[in-house]
Amino acid sequence: MKLRAQLAALAAVFCMAAASDPAERLPDPGQEARARAIFAQVRCLVCQNESIDDSEAGLAHDLRQVVRGQVRAGRSDSEIKVYLVDRYGEFVLLRPAFSLGNAALWLSPLLVAALGAALLFGRLRNRAPEQELDADEAARVRTFQDEDL
Amino acid sequence: MLVEFGSFSLALALAFSLLQAMLSATARVRRSTTLAAAGEGAAVAAFLGVAGAFAVLIHAFVVSDFSVANVAANSHTEKPLLYKVAGAWGSHEGSILLWCLALTGYGAAAALLSRSLPRGLRALMVATQGVLGAIFLAYTLFASNPLVRLVDPPVEGRSLNPLLQDPALAVHPPFLYAGYVGMSVVFSLAVAALIEGRVDAAWARWVRPWALAAWSLLTVGIMLGSFWAYYELGWGGWWFWDPVENASFMPWLVAAALLHSAIVTEKRGALAGWTVFLAIAAFAFSMLGAFLVRSGVLTSVHAFALDPQRGVLLLIILGVTAGAGFSLFAWRAPALSPGGVFAPVSRESALVLNNILLAAATASVLLGTLYPLIREALTGEAISVGPPYFNLTFTPLMAALVLLLPAGPLLAWKRGDAMGASQRLWVAAALAVAAGLGAYALVSPRKALAAAGVALAAWLIGGAIAEIFERIRAFRVPGAESWRRLARLPRGAWGMTLAHLGLGVFVLGAFVETGWKQEVAETLPLGGSVDVGGYHLALEGIASVEGANYDAERARIAVTRAGAAVCQAEPERRTYFAGGQTTSEVALCYRGANHLYVVLGERRDAAAGSVWLVRAYWNPFATLLFFGPLVMAAGGVVSLSDRRLRLGVAARRREANPQEQPA
Numbered sequence: 001m002k003l004r005a006q007l008a009a010l011a012a013v014f015c016m017a018a019a020s021d022p023a024e025r026l027p028d029p030g031q032e033a034r035a036r037a038i039f040a041q042v043r044c045l046v047c048q049n050e051s052i053d054d055s056e057a058g059l060a061h062d063l064r065q066v067v068r069g070q071v072r073a074g075r076s077d078s079e080i081k082v083y084l085v086d087r088y089g090e091f092v093l094l095r096p097a098f099s100l101g102n103a104a105l106w107l108s109p110l111l112v113a114a115l116g117a118a119l120l121f122g123r124l125r126n127r128a129p130e131q132e133l134d135a136d137e138a139a140r141v142r143t144f145q146d147e148d149l
Numbered sequence: 150m151l152v153e154f155g156s157f158s159l160a161l162a163l164a165f166s167l168l169q170a171m172l173s174a175t176a177r178v179r180r181s182t183t184l185a186a187a188g189e190g191a192a193v194a195a196f197l198g199v200a201g202a203f204a205v206l207i208h209a210f211v212v213s214d215f216s217v218a219n220v221a222a223n224s225h226t227e228k229p230l231l232y233k234v235a236g237a238w239g240s241h242e243g244s245i246l247l248w249c250l251a252l253t254g255y256g257a258a259a260a261l262l263s264r265s266l267p268r269g270l271r272a273l274m275v276a277t278q279g280v281l282g283a284i285f286l287a288y289t290l291f292a293s294n295p296l297v298r299l300v301d302p303p304v305e306g307r308s309l310n311p312l313l314q315d316p317a318l319a320v321h322p323p324f325l326y327a328g329y330v331g332m333s334v335v336f337s338l339a340v341a342a343l344i345e346g347r348v349d350a351a352w353a354r355w356v357r358p359w360a361l362a363a364w365s366l367l368t369v370g371i372m373l374g375s376f377w378a379y380y381e382l383g384w385g386g387w388w389f390w391d392p393v394e395n396a397s398f399m400p401w402l403v404a405a406a407l408l409h410s411a412i413v414t415e416k417r418g419a420l421a422g423w424t425v426f427l428a429i430a431a432f433a434f435s436m437l438g439a440f441l442v443r444s445g446v447l448t449s450v451h452a453f454a455l456d457p458q459r460g461v462l463l464l465i466i467l468g469v470t471a472g473a474g475f476s477l478f479a480w481r482a483p484a485l486s487p488g489g490v491f492a493p494v495s496r497e498s499a500l501v502l503n504n505i506l507l508a509a510a511t512a513s514v515l516l517g518t519l520y521p522l523i524r525e526a527l528t529g530e531a532i533s534v535g536p537p538y539f540n541l542t543f544t545p546l547m548a549a550l551v552l553l554l555p556a557g558p559l560l561a562w563k564r565g566d567a568m569g570a571s572q573r574l575w576v577a578a579a580l581a582v583a584a585g586l587g588a589y590a591l592v593s594p595r596k597a598l599a600a601a602g603v604a605l606a607a608w609l610i611g612g613a614i615a616e617i618f619e620r621i622r623a624f625r626v627p628g629a630e631s632w633r634r635l636a637r638l639p640r641g642a643w644g645m646t647l648a649h650l651g652l653g654v655f656v657l658g659a660f661v662e663t664g665w666k667q668e669v670a671e672t673l674p675l676g677g678s679v680d681v682g683g684y685h686l687a688l689e690g691i692a693s694v695e696g697a698n699y700d701a702e703r704a705r706i707a708v709t710r711a712g713a714a715v716c717q718a719e720p721e722r723r724t725y726f727a728g729g730q731t732t733s734e735v736a737l738c739y740r741g742a743n744h745l746y747v748v749l750g751e752r753r754d755a756a757a758g759s760v761w762l763v764r765a766y767w768n769p770f771a772t773l774l775f776f777g778p779l780v781m782a783a784g785g786v787v788s789l790s791d792r793r794l795r796l797g798v799a800a801r802r803r804e805a806n807p808q809e810q811p812a
Contacts (some may be wrong), residue, residue, distance in 0.1 A: 021672075051536075084627065089530075089531065
């Protein structure tokens with residue numbers, strides 16, 4: 001089991017990539033994989049909408065070093081994110097926090113879906129159901145449909 | 150002299166657009182066919198005027214006339230001819246002129262191809278198109294004229310952003326704009342119908358060809374842009390949820406919703422108000438896209454040609470045009486008839502659900518794009534909304550849509566048979582489960598989400614095939630009879646099947662590529678090697694290459710698999726003379742539907758000799774990401790060629806046969 005877990009971690013490194021420079025990489029593949037997962041969620045502050053995983057900018061390099069250092073020191077993902085937010089503000093995270101200030105952001109798609117569902121439900125309820133076809137009528141409709149296709 | 154002729158031609162086009170609006174509107178009021186014909190003539194003349202100006206601009210680029218400010222800022226004598234021509238729409242001014250060309254072109258086409266529309270509706274549509282043309286031409290002429298001369302022309306131009314110097318620049322913007330602006334006809338038809346106070350099945354049938362054409366072009370345009378970003382940025386990704394990508398994706402989603410709701414309005418006379426709303430929204434989102442991209446209000450990787458002052462003007466145009474459209478809707482829509490009734494399980498309900506999910510998905514993309522701006526304006530706090538947000542909101546909504554999709558076409562209008570539909574889909578469902586479990590068990594490393602995506606794709610593809618089988622009564626009537634039915638299937642049916650198949654192909658590519666892509670990066674000396682995805686990449690040599698307007702280092706990388714030669718990858722790292730910017734030219738090695746993607750990074754000189762940073766990606770099924778949307782667009786085109794959708798047929802058929810059978 002342990003070997004499999006290690007292989008999975010190794011595979012994860014290969015899959016998620018070593019996009020960044022091999023010179024920056026952490027020696028432990030498991031830690032490096034965690035660092036890379038965090039990179040994808042951290043914004044390169046001076047770049048135009050790039051994560052520090054993609055960016056070649058100097059600041060992205062520095063942030064990667066910070067994150068790698070923290071991963072190496074054994075801090076958890078959430079601790080590292082809190083650390084980054086304390087230093088750089090919420091702007092640094094590509095996934096906005098689930099907070100009251102962001103309620104409109106997270107809930108709007110759901111509200112649109114709920115509103116649509118409510119309208120559909122209202123429309124379906126407010127109408128009297130139409131009369132069922134009797135067997136003879138249904139058979140005639142089927143012949144029409146077969147012909148029309 | 151030619152350049153002044155171009156400016157004059159543009160001014161003439163503005164005058165003709167104004168004339169078009171006034172003549173056609175008066176034609177509607179006075180019910181005059183002469184004035185209406187004059188309005189249509191003005192629409193054609195406006196198009197010719199813009200075409201003249203556009204030709205002049207391209208000529209100025211081709212001959213490198215640096216006395217034109219736009220050419221001096223965006224061209225260079227050493228630039229290859231293709232990029233000189235395409236450079237004409239590589240800048241803000243040029244791209245807005247391209248927008249105007251498409252807008253007046255659609256205006257002329259709508260005027261010429263709508264002979265069968267009721268006279269009043271047609272005159273109002275041409276008038277609305279004229280107003281839109283006048284607004285954008287006035288903006289072009291007074292705030293963004295690409296043909297302005299310089300007092301003191303430079304000897305050499307400043308050249309085009311190297312990232313844009315790619316064959317894709319020649320095709321991506323024209324398709325995208327043809328798609329965006331195609332929605333203007335849909336918008337004009339909606340405005341005209343609201344003023345006339347009549348939105349019925351015939352109206353929906355007139356809207357559909359325009360919406361189909363615009364949606365198909367937009368699909369190809371977005372796909373081309375995605376492919377461009379894929380091989381030009383060198384990050385191995387194909388969609389970044391960048392605001393500019395979102396800007397083009399929102400009108401696509403709305404147009405997709407419109408195509409489906411228009412079917413309900415056409416076949417059953419229901420959802421008329423909602424269909425009109427979507428018709429207005431589709432063009433509003435197109436304009437929002439133009440505003441977001443061209444104003445620089447959002448920082449993005451596409452942030453070339455920014456200009457905040459023009460941004461304000463574009464925002465005003467957006468506000469006035471969309472505001473007028475939606476106000477008209479709010480005023481007139483309550484009078485529209487609600488249309489036919491339908492049961493909870495019916496084709497109508499399925500299409501409404503499709504629309505609800507597409508609307509919610511659009512809300513997710515819209516909020517994700519604009520929320521950082523809104524929050525910063527309101528509270529001063531800056532936040533970022535990146536891919537993780539869209540993966541948590543957009544993706545589940547689309548997954549729900551895909552889950553429901555195969556059932557829709559199998560349900561009857563008014564009252565469907567859920568049991569019957571599920572009986573017809575059990576093979577597709579079994580196929581999906583088998584494909585998902587197979588992918589989970591057999592592909593290493595194990596990825597539950599990617600395997601679920603494979604199942605979704607198999608469900609879509611199987612469902613589309615099951616729907617065709619149902620139409621031809623396969624295995625239930627003799628084979629010859631099925632063949633006869635297959636040959637007689639209307640093009641519209643084939644179009645729908647193709648579009649749904651294309652979505653399935655795309656979903657397959659998206660999940661497999663995202664789930665199982667592999668990536669390596671190493672610094673390699675000459676003779677060094679690295680492995681990825683079972684392939685062995687050996688750096689055999691580095692050559693210096695002189696391009697037309699750049700110097701480059703080109704790597705020669707031999708790719709082998711188990712000792713057998715596979716391909717030779719030759720990625721480049723270019724440094725452009727003008728501006729000194731570096732770009733990487735990715736080497737793509739196609740292996741079936743999979744890509745081996747090789748990027749040459751910077752050179753590092755050390756005591757032991759130089760090493761080069763080489764990054765390589767194994768992107769399984771990546772071709773499907775771009776092939777799927779092409780199939781979807783092909784579906785749109787096939788549907789468009791359906792005899793029943795041709796302009797003019799609707800009115801004649803309606804007179805002959807008012808009680809049409811659903812297809």
